[in-house]
Amino acid sequence: MAELDDAYANAAHIPGAADYPPRWERAAAALREGLLEQGLADLDQPYGDSPRQRFDLFHPGPDPVGLMVFVHGGYWLRFDKSVWSHLAAGALSRGWAVAMPSYDLCPHVRIADITRQVAKAVTAAAAMVDGPIVLAGHSAGGHLVARMLEPGLLPDGVAARLRRIMSISPVSDLRPLIRTSMNADFKLDEDAAIAESPALMVERLPVPVTVWVGADERPVFLDQARWLAEAWGCAHVVDEGLHHFDVIDALADADSAMIGRLLD
Template identity: 65%
Template sequence: MELDDAYANGAYIEGAEAFPPRWAAAAAGFREGMMEAGLAELDLSYGEGARHRFDLFKPEGQAKGLLVFVHGGYWLAFDKSSWSHFAQGAVEAGWAVAMPSYDLCPDVSIAEITHQIARMVPVAAEMVAGPIHLAGHSAGGHLVARMVVPGLLPEAVAARVKRVMPISPVADLRPLLKTSMNEKFKMDDSDARAESPVLQQPLEGVEVIAWVGGEERPVFLEQATALGEAWGCDCVIDAGKHHFDVIDGLQERDGRMITRLLG
């Protein structure tokens, strides 16, 4: 299809095939340590489906608030088990971190995945007091951006959301109609428009920070900057980072990404 190459990340990242097993191993090690410390609750339910589960990682003492991190994979791949270690920076900074799995296309539509995350956030919010911040990578960036569009989250929960960071987000889904992935997404133009944050506006009072690697594919730089322009928010271009290592900053308590995300 016309835009398959434009949206291909791994083909342009050296050693791309090594990233998923490395993520999975690091995530398993982090979970084990958090469980031993009594600071993790795993496979918490937010719905009836087998993948409607999230993990909650807690700091020592009272949490400052809740960070929800939503993974990517083009709505087609992965689950929460590969990303646990990206909670490290926020946990060390005193925040609780919830990480959900969700159903994947083509079993469900992207719109249904959006509504699954909207059902998950309030469940996690009941478990942790204080402000709620959201972050997501790639497809997860799309999903967290959608959470701060009016009408998705219950009002009481939405009022607690103070900051959202879509990282390398797919913010305009219309170009995906020209990729072979749409054989699994099964979107038409109306579907793509309805799920495109660039065609919507965020809740008032929520700070939005788009973040993208400087070495990403041009379409991802375009997607992030388009969200920044549409929403009038900051768009940070992280020099030297590509689509797979741009999220590494989430592990660094005092790093630039965590500092911007948590304040």
């Protein structure tokens, strides 16, 4: 075991952790099926050449307010868009279209490659929906949406539409991951970790950002959230009583404080 493996292990410290993915998958499938029946889902829209470079686009009906893009986590190693569809419910109820991309995973690609894939996914989804764009991502996805603020990563026309980014339980400084066993798949060295760390970005687009984290998360995730909020001088919410797996549930609730912060 590498030095920081336990520090960055979430499931080992969450009671009933193994029950969460099947629960997410059932809820996600139910939402997709309901939207498909109503003609409100465009699934597996391509944005790149590999099979995983696809996104699902969910519609609230005609004339959406704008576009929310949710980027999933899983340490850049696991999961895909199909696990998280239910988290679109809150934004859909508020009249927003929602895009959820998959992306290639480590070790087949590097984290820097995934960052650029997500930028392509955001750009492709933006071409299908008019209006403002908000980005939300969880864990590794929190890292990826924060990286979208690197100047030049998104086309100017897409970047100009960004209204807010919400980075939920992010990994904002990748340097500690070098000291985990996961780095056998990430293949990070110091330079690569610095280049991909939102907390170390020298320049960024002037878009409002909220960093959101559960108060009961692992200490390193509380640190990672705080490092990003301090580096960027942005809003920082520590949500009482929540851990790394249930902090995202609020995205499914149109009346939640999280959805309010993201969309209002």
